[in-house]
Each structure stands twice: as structure tokens, then as C-alpha cells.
Amino acid sequence: MLKLVVCIKQVPQVSELPWDPDTGRLQRELASGIMNPACRFALEAALKIKDKIGARITAITMGPLSAEEVLREAIALGADRGILLTDRKMAGSDTYTTSFTISKAIQKNIPEFDLILCGASTSDSATAQVGPQLAEELDIPGIAYVNEMEIAGSKARVRRMADDFFETIELELPGLVTINASGAVPRYTSMRGFQAAFAESDIITLDSVSLGLSHEWIGAKGSAAKIRRVYSPTAGKENVVLTGTTKRILDQLFMLFDDRIGGMIGKDLKTDKS
Amino acid sequence: MFFNPSMKHKALRKALRMFAETEIGPMARDIDRNATFPWEIVEKMRPLDLFGLQAPKAFGGADMDSISYAIVIEEISRVSAAIGLCLAAHNSLSLHPILRWGTEEQKKRFLPEMVRGEKIGAFCMTEAGIGSDVGGVETSATLEENEYVLSGTKIFVTNGGICGTAIVFATTDSHNPREGAAMFIVEKESPGFVVGEKEDLCGMRANPVSSIYLEDCRVPDKNMLGLPGEGVKIGMETINVGRIGIAAQAVGIAQAAFEDAVVYSKARQQFHKSLSSFQSIRNYLADMATDIDAGRLLLYRACAAQDSGNPFREEAAMAKLFCSEMAVRAANKAVQIHGGYGCSKEYDVERYFRDAKVTEIYEGTSEVQRMVISREVLNRRV
Numbered sequence: 209m210l211k212l213v214v215c216i217k218q219v220p221q222v223s224e225l226p227w228d229p230d231t232g233r234l235q236r237e238l239a240s241g242i243m244n245p246a247c248r249f250a251l252e253a254a255l256k257i258k259d260k261i262g263a264r265i266t267a268i269t270m271g272p273l274s275a276e277e278v279l280r281e282a283i284a285l286g287a288d289r290g291i292l293l294t295d296r297k298m299a300g301s302d303t304y305t306t307s308f309t310i311s312k313a314i315q316k317n318i319p320e321f322d323l324i325l326c327g328a329s330t331s332d333s334a335t336a337q338v339g340p341q342l343a344e345e346l347d348i349p350g351i352a353y354v355n356e357m358e359i360a361g362s363k364a365r366v367r368r369m370a371d372d373f374f375e376t377i378e379l380e381l382p383g384l385v386t387i388n389a390s391g392a393v394p395r396y397t398s399m400r401g402f403q404a405a406f407a408e409s410d411i412i413t414l415d416s417v418s419l420g421l422s423h424e425w426i427g428a429k430g431s432a433a434k435i436r437r438v439y440s441p442t443a444g445k446e447n448v449v450l451t452g453t454t455k456r457i458l459d460q461l462f463m464l465f466d467d468r469i470g471g472m473i474g475k476d477l478k479t480d481k482s
Numbered sequence: 483m484f485f486n487p488s489m490k491h492k493a494l495r496k497a498l499r500m501f502a503e504t505e506i507g508p509m510a511r512d513i514d515r516n517a518t519f520p521w522e523i524v525e526k527m528r529p530l531d532l533f534g535l536q537a538p539k540a541f542g543g544a545d546m547d548s549i550s551y552a553i554v555i556e557e558i559s560r561v562s563a564a565i566g567l568c569l570a571a572h573n574s575l576s577l578h579p580i581l582r583w584g585t586e587e588q589k590k591r592f593l594p595e596m597v598r599g600e601k602i603g604a605f606c607m608t609e610a611g612i613g614s615d616v617g618g619v620e621t622s623a624t625l626e627e628n629e630y631v632l633s634g635t636k637i638f639v640t641n642g643g644i645c646g647t648a649i650v651f652a653t654t655d656s657h658n659p660r661e662g663a664a665m666f667i668v669e670k671e672s673p674g675f676v677v678g679e680k681e682d683l684c685g686m687r688a689n690p691v692s693s694i695y696l697e698d699c700r701v702p703d704k705n706m707l708g709l710p711g712e713g714v715k716i717g718m719e720t721i722n723v724g725r726i727g728i729a730a731q732a733v734g735i736a737q738a739a740f741e742d743a744v745v746y747s748k749a750r751q752q753f754h755k756s757l758s759s760f761q762s763i764r765n766y767l768a769d770m771a772t773d774i775d776a777g778r779l780l781l782y783r784a785c786a787a788q789d790s791g792n793p794f795r796e797e798a799a800m801a802k803l804f805c806s807e808m809a810v811r812a813a814n815k816a817v818q819i820h821g822g823y824g825c826s827k828e829y830d831v832e833r834y835f836r837d838a839k840v841t842e843i844y845e846g847t848s849e850v851q852r853m854v855i856s857r858e859v860l861n862r863r864v
Binding site: 221240274276280284396398399400402403406 | 489490492493494496497500501526529530531532534535539542543544545546550554
């Protein structure tokens with residue numbers, strides 16, 4: 209039977225993210241975690257394959273203990289088992305150490321996998337790097353930003369949107385795809401699935417020791433990228449209220465914004481007063 | 483004592499909220515205004531097992547605990563109380579009595595279709611002359627060979643216009659209606675089962691609450707739920723369970739009103755500052771938040787009591803009483819915070835205000851809840 213691996217990240221739900229101003233990191237413990245939207249689409253793509261030709265799906269996530277929740281949700285939706293990579297020493301990982309750690313867990317626990325599916329990017333950091341890096345770590349072909357896919361024998365045929373055209377690409381399995389948050393709308397969790405996933409689930413928890421990973425290679429220590437500062441972008445905004453008669457308002461409007469109005473109508477209003 | 487929700491309950495709330503906001507949210511205002519029941523939502527709720535929340539797995543149900551049930555009703559009602567009402571009436575007033583008092587044969591016959599949501603349940607108790615005083619039931623059930631002939635009119639039947647299976651309260655003894663009271667499972671197709679016009683309601687308008695006319699409606703005698711004479715007991719116990727659903731609905735409505743009030747008070751500027759910077763408005767919001775939390779705790783305590791298998795009559799009545807009155811207070815304050823806009827149908831708080839009111843009335847009025855609670859209180863040694 210086809211063996212699929214779906215990589216899932218738990219991301220904070222709130223739009224106003226609570227940052228730690230000293231470390232520049234997200235204070236995840238303050239935010240309510242949800243399954244990253246693109247990961248939900250990746251899981252849906254795997255479930256579609258399972259519905260059609262049968263497959264055994266392993267959901268894998270790296271995060272705090274509470275990330276177990278997204279694995280149970282994945283099992284409620286139809287995944288067969290979950291692997292939780294959790295260890296305080298894995299905290300602060302950049303994309304390189306994240307993909308490295310996940311690759312080791314896959315090599316150790318699911319060495320005979322056929323296809324790995326990742327969300328194209330996450331809603332909290334949006335690097336879109338972990339999927340492609342994971343393909344490199346495992347030395348398998350990888351295709352990013354996939355919209356649709358099907359399995360044909362030992363190959364996967366995928367379709368993705370390039371600049372202004374669609375590409376259809378075949379890749380030899382084992383391989384990796386990252387799935388865009390578009391295409392087949394993810395299903396909702398059934399209440400029966402939910403009850404079952406929280407009653408009896410096949411979830412294993414692995415830490416750096418069980419994976420045989422030196423602390424020098426993982427987490428903040430192994431990460432090449434250091435976050436210097438995180439801040440919300442602000443745009444300087446000013447409200448201007450024009451008063452007076454209509455003629456006066458219009459005069460002021462042109463005086464203040466002639467370049468922008470001119471830009472819109474394609475005229476240089478500074479020189480062309482007609 | 484443990485006050486933190488479990489991972490399961492937190493995840494369940496998120497999942498239901500996503501479903502309700504995405505699928506029901508966009509139409510919630512229109513189905514209220516036009517008083518139309520959205521069958522397309524039923525189609526979407528069926529595969530999620532929302533019509534078999536607490537039914538055993540053997541019948542295709544989700545076999546949920548009571549707190550999970552409350553969370554489902556709360557989250558659906560937060561977006562559309564009328565849809566929350568449909569699920570609460572189906573699950574706790576129709577499915578529940580069959581699960582609890584039905585024979586194996588009755589369960590096999592009726593449950594699968596109901597659990598799949600192919601037949602929506604309704605509970606027919608109220609008549610023009612009887613509300614809380616169920617002992618005065620006038621709908622008669624006369625045994626003719628192996629059929630009961632039901633005759634009478636039931637009013638204010640939630641899900642009346644869409645039901646496939648109804649639980650009907652009637653009496654086999656017109657001289658001693660209480661002693662002869664019995665419950666019957668009646669299918670919509672039964673001869674003489676006639677659905678009347680739907681009510682033009684104040685709130686919960688998307689639910690087709692209707693009268694049901696039983697015009698010599700014939701049902702097989704094996705459709706009687708429990709024994710002759712057990713009707714009042716079954717009815718009262720069922721309504722007791724139903725109170726948890728109504729309390730959950732009320733918490734959902736109050737939560738929605740509170741969230742809208744918070745958003746509006748931050749955005750609305752008066753005297754060059756946001757409403758949320760005025761102490762009066764902040765006090766309202768603080769009271770609402772405290773009220774909702776208190777209600778939710780009472781609700782989950784009643785659920786926990788039900789899950790533990792202990793009696794929960796008093797807990798359910800307290801939760802229902804407090805949560806329904808709390809929802810009316812919260813919706814009222816949310817309208818007040820919205821000012822003139824709160825009285826406009828352009829804003830959802832106007833709908834919450836109308837929806838909240840009936841939670842103080844059905845499944846026993848607030849006055850009846852106080853009767854129930856005071857009886858329990860006075861029976862105890864102090």
C-alpha cells in the first residue's frame with residue numbers, strides 16, 4: 209500500500225501575534241494553535257489519494273507537546289497515525305534545522321515512504337523553505353506549489369500554476385510535493401472521527417535522544433538564521449481634511465496631490481494647467 | 483476540580499467554529515430575515531455526524547460526552563441560533579428519548595435514519611391549553627386493535643416544518659390525562675399527520691416552528707415509547723436533558739453578542755475616542771464577560787454531572803435559568819453599546835437580541851426553572 213507522509217505545522221490562530229520583544233520570537237504559549245491552512249490542503253490531497261487508491265498516511269509535526277492536537281485532528285480527518293517531534297532543545301529552529309530534524313525522523317521511522325506532502329508555506333513565518341529543504345535532505349525529487357496531483361504507478365503527476373500558465377510535471381516516487389492553499393477544499397472533521405482520534409490514536413513522541421541527534425545540530429543552537437528583531441509593519445498615515453468652498457477645496461486638492469492625480473489620469477499637472 | 487478545557491474540547495470548539503463561520507456565517511442573517519430553513523446546511527452537517535451527537539457508534543452516532551455536545555450547540559448557535567436550535571431539538575428532544583426508553587426494535591427502526599440526518603426529529607408536547615402544566619394534555623390516544631389513533635393539535639413544534647420523526651405526547655385516558663399520558667414515535671408519513679403553517683416568530687426565525695395537527699393519526703401500538711402512563715416522566719426527563727442544550731444555545735448567543743460589542747466598541751469613535759475608552763462601556767463589557775463565564779461554568783458543571791451518571795436536574799435547571807437570562811442581558815447590552823445601529827437589521831446584535839428571548843421561555847420558563855430549583859433546595863437539610 210502507498211505510504212504517504214504529511215508534514216503539519218501548528219500555527220497561532222490570532223492575527224495579532226504576541227511577540228517577545230527581547231528575543232524577537234513568537235510567544236506561542238499565548239496564542240491558540242491551529243493546523244496551518246496550507247498543511248490542511250496537503251492533508252486533503254493525501255486523503256484524496258487514500259480515498260481513491262488506498263494509502264497509509266502518517267502525519268508528522270515538530271513543536272511543543274501541545275502540537276499533539278494537530279496530529280489528533282489529522283487522525284480525526286483520516287490520517288492513520290501521528291509522529292510528534294518534541295524536545296525543548298528543538299525550540300528556536302530555523303528552516304534548515306527543522307527540515308534536518310524532520311528528515312531524520314522520517315528516515316528512522318518511515319524509511320519506505322512513497323510520497324511526502326507539505327503545505328507550501330505557513331501562515332506564521334511564510335518562508336516556504338521547509339518542504340524543498342526536506343526533499344534535499346532526503347535526496348528525493350521535490351516539486352513546490354502544487355495545485356493538483358494524481359498517482360499513476362510509481363509516478364506522481366502534478367499540476368501547478370507558473371507565472372501565467374499551468375505546468376504538468378511527473379515525478380518519480382519516492383518524492384515530495386508542497387501543496388498550495390487552493391484546489392480541493394479541505395473536508396471538515398466528523399464528530400465520530402473526532403471522538404475516535406481522541407480516544408484511541410496511534411501517536412508516537414520522539415525527542416532528540418531517540419532520534420540520535422546532537423544538540424549542536426538542532427534547535428536554536430544548530431540554526432544558521434538568528435532572528436534579530438520582529439516588529440509589525442507600520443505605514444505613516446495622515447488624514448487631511450480640506451475645508452472651504454468647493455473651488456477652494458479643489459485648488460487645495462490639486463496643490464497637495466497634483467502629482468498623484470496626474471499619475472492617475474496620465475497628465476503632468478504641474479506643467480499642464482489646462 | 484479542574485477548570486481547564488481538555489485538548490479534545492479545545493480542538494472540538496475550533497473545528498466547529500471553523501465550520502459554522504465558513505458555512506453558516508455567510509447566510510445567517512438572510513435565513514433569519516427571510517425565515518427560510520437552509521437545507522444545504524443540513525447536507526453539510528450530515529457527514530459531520532451532527533445529527534447523531536450522542537447516539538452510540540453501533541447506530542452510526544458519535545457517542546459524545548455531554549460537554550462536547552454543549553460545545554457543538556454553543557458554537558453553532560454563536561453563528562446561527564436557529565440552526566443550533568434545530569440540532570438541539572433533534573439530538574436531545576427526539577433522539578435522546580428513543581435512545582433512553584426505546585426498545586431494541588424501536589432503536590433499530592428509527593435511529594439509523596435520524597442519526598444520518600435523513601429524518602430530523604421534533605418533540606410535540608405543547609398544546610394551546612398546556613405549556614408547563616403537562617398533566618392537562620388533551621391530545622388523545624385511542625387503541626384500536628394494534629394501532630393507536632392520535633387526535634389533537636400540537637403547537638410551537640420546533641423543527642415542525644422539516645421533521646421526519648416526531649415524539650408525540652398524548653393521553654390514553656381523557657378522564658385522568660396525567661395517569662394515562664404516553665409518548666409515541668410518529669413518522670411524518672403516518673396517515674393523519676398534518677404539518678400546519680409555520681409561525682412568524684420574533685427570534686430563531688430560520689427554524690420552521692409549526693403546529694402539528696393529528697387528525698386521527700394512526701400509529702402502530704409498537705410505536706409507544708415506554709409504557710402507558712410513563713408519558714409525563716419521559717417528557718419531564720427529556721426536557722431536563724433539553725435544558726442543557728438550551729443553556730448551551732444561550733451561551734453561544736451571548737458569546738456572539740459580546741464579541742460584536744467588543745469589536746464595535748473599539749472601532750466606534752465618539753468625542754474623538756473609541757467607545758471602549760469610556761468607563762461606562764468598559765463596565766458593560768466586564769459585566770458581560772463575567773456573566774458569560776459564570777454561565778459557561780454552570781453549563782459545563784451540569785454536563786459533567788450528566789456524564790458522571792449522577793442526577794442533574796438541579797444543575798441543568800440552574801444552568802438553563804442563568805444562561806438564558808444572561809443571554810438576554812448580554813444581547814441587550816450589546817444592542818445598547820451599538821446605539822441606534824443596534825436597532826438596525828444591518829447589525830447582527832439585533833438578531834441576537836430577538837434570538838435570546840425565547841431561551842427564557844422554552845424547555846420550561848425561567849419561572850418553572852425557579853420552581854424546580856426551589857423544590858430541590860427546600861428538600862435539602864440546611
